[in-house]
Each structure stands twice: as C-alpha cells, then as structure tokens.
Amino acid sequence: MRCNICGGTTFEAFRGRANERCAGCGAKARHRVALDIYERLLFPLAGDGAHILHLAPEECLVPVLRETFRDGYVTADADPDRYPWADARRLVLPDQFDAFPPAHFDAILHNHVLEHIPGHYRDHLAGLVDWLKPGGLMIFSVPGPYLDRMTREGGEHFRTDAERIELFRQADHFKRFGRDFVKHVETMAGGRRLDDGVTDARRAELAVRPGKAPFFVWRRNEE
Ligand SMILES: [Zn+2]
Known part of the structure; x- marks a missing residue:
C-alpha cells in the first residue's frame, strides 16, 4: 500500500475506518x-490553457493541481479562510451561480461539497x-450515495445543529444522499456519466x- 499523493506507506484509522488517512500527508x-x-x-487536459475549478480545495490535492494547471487553476469556497x-x-452557492460565465471551465472538481449547499x-x-x-468534465464525490435510502434535504431549515447532526451527521451538512442521486447523475441531460476506472485492485494499492x-x-x- 502506497499513498499516490506523498508516497507514504503508513496509514492510520480515522473515525473508525481502518487505513483511512495517510500518516504522511x-x-x-x-x-x-x-x-x-x-x-x-x-491531467491530459493540461498544457492547453485549461481552466479548472476546484471547490473546497483540499490541502493534499492543491499542490499537484496547481503545478499541473498553473494559472488555469481556480479554487473557491464559501469560507476561503478555511x-x-x-x-x-x-463563492457562496447557490447565490453566486452567476460568478463565472457559462461554459467557462474545462473541469470542475468537488469532493463532499454538495451536502453543504442549501x-x-x-x-x-x-x-x-x-x-x-x-x-x-465534472469529477466529484458525495457521502453515502450508494446506501439503500433516498436523499433527504432541507437541513438549512432545521432549527438546531443537534437535528442536523442526528440526521446528517454534521452540523454543517444540509442533506444526505441516496440512490436517487446516483440515478439523477446517470440521467442528467446534456452529458453522460463515465467510468471512473478505479478498480478494487487499484483501491487496495491505495x-x-x-x-x-x-x-x-x-x-x-x-x-
Ligand atoms: Zn500521503
């Protein structure tokens, strides 16, 4: 097992999940x-002046993305100080969907972001x-979409953090995803879902x- 980001070979448990976090990065x-x-x-898009938008840009991924896409790499979040x-x-969503012109980016990246948007x-x-x-391309992930449940939303209207924590696991989660989300992505008009190409054998290496x-x-x- 080897971290493809830093090359580290030591992994530690995180929130009860064995080997979840790389001890190196x-x-x-x-x-x-x-x-x-x-x-x-x-990365095959790099070198062509590609514009990439990365929402909630994770510390371990920013350096390699910046080095690859240089001035074309844009990061954004509702709370940039984080x-x-x-x-x-x-970038506060959904209020600022006018922040960029249509058809501006070659790719948009977001991991565990949609559950934070009201x-x-x-x-x-x-x-x-x-x-x-x-x-x-849009390359993204959300928590739990394959669990046997339907999406529940509306956490922004709950009165207390305790209610959001109970239903959505975090005070700043406004929803949880279910199988309707997967179906929606697979049937969204104007494009199509591609295979991410990550086999379980590759997962094991990582x-x-x-x-x-x-x-x-x-x-x-x-x-
Ligand atoms: Zn690492």
Missing part, C-alpha cells in the same frame, strides 16, 4: 482515489454543469477498501 481515502482519477482523466493553502476566492442538489448540479465547456470512496465522472456533451 493526511490524505483520506477519497483524496487518493481522486488523484488516481485526475491522473488518468484530468483554505489558507489555496488562495481560494469567495437547496436542491439538482439545481446545484445544473448550475455547475452550466459552467462547463462542451466536452468538459489503502482503500473495496468499493469505498466512490466517485462520479460526468462529461458534458460536445455541441
């Missing part, structure tokens, strides 16, 4: 899987897709348990 399982996908599907390593611009995930995905150029840290790769149709 702090990468969680989803970050190691993300880089594996980026290397195959995203990302001092990224020089992120302030409103309906369909609207948020549509807003993000609108920022993609024809042929552009110290990720079989089937864990599932990703969505979605490509907007060429027009």
